[in-house]
Amino acid sequence: MVIRLALPVMGSMLVQTFLNLFDTAIIGLLPEEYSISGQAALGYSVILHWLIGGFASCISVGTQAMTARRFGEGDKEAAGKVLFNALFLALVIGTSFSLIGILSAKRLFRLVSFNEHVLEQGIPYVTARLAGILAMVGTLVTKAFFDGLGKTHYHLLVAIIMNLFNAVLALLLVFGFLGFPTMYVLGAGIAALVASYLGLFLILAITLFRRYRTDFKVFRLKNFDMGVQASILRLSLPSGVATVVVMTGFLLFFKWVGMIDQKVTGEGLSSFVPYMHGLLPFAVSQETFYNFLATRPPVFEAATKVIIDLLSISFMPCLGLGVATATLVSQSLGAKKPKEAEKFGWTAVKLAVMFTGVLGVFKLMLPDLAMSVFTHDAEVIECGRTPLRLMASGEWLMGFALVLAQALFGAGATRYVMKVELVMHSFCLVPLSYVLGIALDLKLLGIWASALLYLLGLAFAMTGKFARGQWKKIVI
Template sequence: MSPSAQPVIHTASARRIATLALPALVVLAAEPLYVLVDTAVVGHLGPVPLAAVAVGGTVMSVAVWFGTLMAYGTTGRAARRFGAGDRPAAVAEGVQASWLALGLGLLLCLLGLTLAGPLTHALAGNADTADAAAGWLRIAALGAPGLLLAAAGNGWMRGVQDTRRPLGIVLGANVLSAILCPVLVYPLGLGLAGSAIANVVAQSVGGGLFLLSLIRETRRLRPVPSVIVRQVVLGRDLLIRGAAFQVCFLSATAVASRFGVAAVGAHQIALQLWFFAALALDAVAIAAQSLVGAALGAGDADEARDVARRVTIAGGLSAVVFAALVWAGASAIPGWFTSDPAVRDQAAVVWPWFVGMLPFAGVVYALDGVLIGAGDVAYLRTTTVVGALVGFLPLIWLAYAFDWGLAGVWAGLATFTAVRLVATVARWLSARWAVLGATR
């Protein structure tokens, strides 16, 4: 802490949490909401294009995974420095994270362009789906640098408790793309390629605007390799945790594809709704990351524990409301995305699993935010890997071996959620996560 720096204390009132969470909710929901619009637009092209987006989108989720790593890791580091009263140091974390984001984004773009064919053929259940997915992916990969720059920007802005600027940037970029998608797919006749182009537009515009905001915030923009390396090292636990998620969801898509085009189409609809719910419910977790990090950076463990209690209650209640809405729309919602009767029948198989897990997932996501804000990601890494190895992966591959269909795939996701629920609640109650200081 610099000699003039003073700790920043923010009381974890319901109003303060809402002030941070509500703009974050729109930011978090904007991308998956656009994906849902994209899924609905492509779904009416037929089951093969829908399955292609499921496969190609699953591969692109690797970039989203890196983006989540970038945003969450940067938020925790920036929030502790902001809480200690050193805003320039918090912004400096964003500068180095943006350099890292640009490098990773270009690398992922190159890999997507060169490996699209082999990756989609490995995941898809038939050649038509694989070929269509490869074409979509080669275009969509161009958006990776913008996607990661936007994630880094979100991270440092959340760390300094600014959730309003990300709201305008992300919402504007995704509204533009949501307008472009149906126009490119149908009137202009680009079909599946139009969907990918709309994705690239949203991600590139968003990344550029976040970069412009960073330039306006500070003139100290040169890369510092030692800091970037430190960020990579400090983020290794989030990286491993994210890898466990990616292996799970890639495996789930691969298994669902083996049950036929209708099954993987239904899996895509349900999975995108799950991601939408997860990110929407994660809004209180974003507030937790900012407030917990700031409280611990300022040396206030009681405040950090109060934030944890409040967001856990808020996350659970929000998830119950969301589950009730999804259950009420069980007969109508799948029809928004496809008119194919076989896909809708398969969606009905998934629906009870989807709805039943939501209340428990709301608590898990809230406590994830608490522990990430506290820098306790090593614990999250271990419990996520354990949940994947003993829950998700065994069940979905047993589902394939014994032909349990989508019910078996989603039973694996339910077990994964249950393991994480027990682990995060136990950690929260122990209070071992509340380590004080500007760094951890």
């Protein structure tokens, strides 16, 4: 049962991962003045996009949990009522956050990056992505409804069509093929924007199938219920807060990497004037020095983006497996079968650990080969090799951390997950990455060592909570 439900979700996550990796790969094929800073810009943009869009999309968590619980109880019309109210919330929240994102994109990007080349390419790209938040929220809410019913294959079909369209359009716009304008990094952002609204149209079209109109009676005005909306928000808000905490933590994580790029650049310049080390801005004029810092290719940031993309090959399928597990856990609790719910959770963890373990061994043994898929720059590969091996050694921890976090979301233990993320980012990932990477000068290895410790702590916290079993008594 876990595999049957999980495979389509994992498939859709892999398709989405392919798109993210595809963007990184094609940007890496551009001339060097675009490729390195462009990949760094993608890294910041993905985090900013999820910081705003992920918070707005948190209502999908409550939607899935409530849909699965009502469906498990045998009340199809109540499940349809959940979707109606979730779509209303998606329209209001998605529109608001799209506008907020567009208006704040430039200011937000300048808070996290100093490099002018990164800013030049990243701000237009992230603005295009943030314009698609409405589509993102609407799609994820509708997906959550179908996932809650166990119809996980619907989003897989939508994801395949949407992302194939995205890939083709990105190629045309990034490189200017077939008479299209050459837009470089911005072209990938516009392709993603158009594809996101295509995906929303397709998945909403499925809700108009006769069985959902007749059995679930989704689109009835009398379904409007502020009480249901309040329940969705109550269940979802902790997930949204957790998303903001996670993305803010990783923004700071990425900012520390940018500081390493600046520091290494300054040290490299200082080697030409050893007797004035530390006074270099004045030796070559402050304007020349800071212009160099602002325009040097951000090698460490590019390496970090490549590492994140390689880890996402494990991360996204684990998340998909977790989403399927959340459905089974919630449906089982709705059907008064708590032991079955627990069994689904541990079965999913075993599958996830095996999957991530195999991928981790590959990256541990052949890091250069893995990184060469996304970059051919020797300096980027050199910077990322050891940190990638470090993360690969603990990649299996994702199986515990991500799958069980989603299972707890499905059970309704959303506040616990939020609190754990808040603690782990505030007291582990953010401060430790700064101390190890910058204060102790371990550079990228120190930064990623803190990420591994964060993953270890998250795995222990989620495993302990799930094993204790109090989540079986939560009422939704």
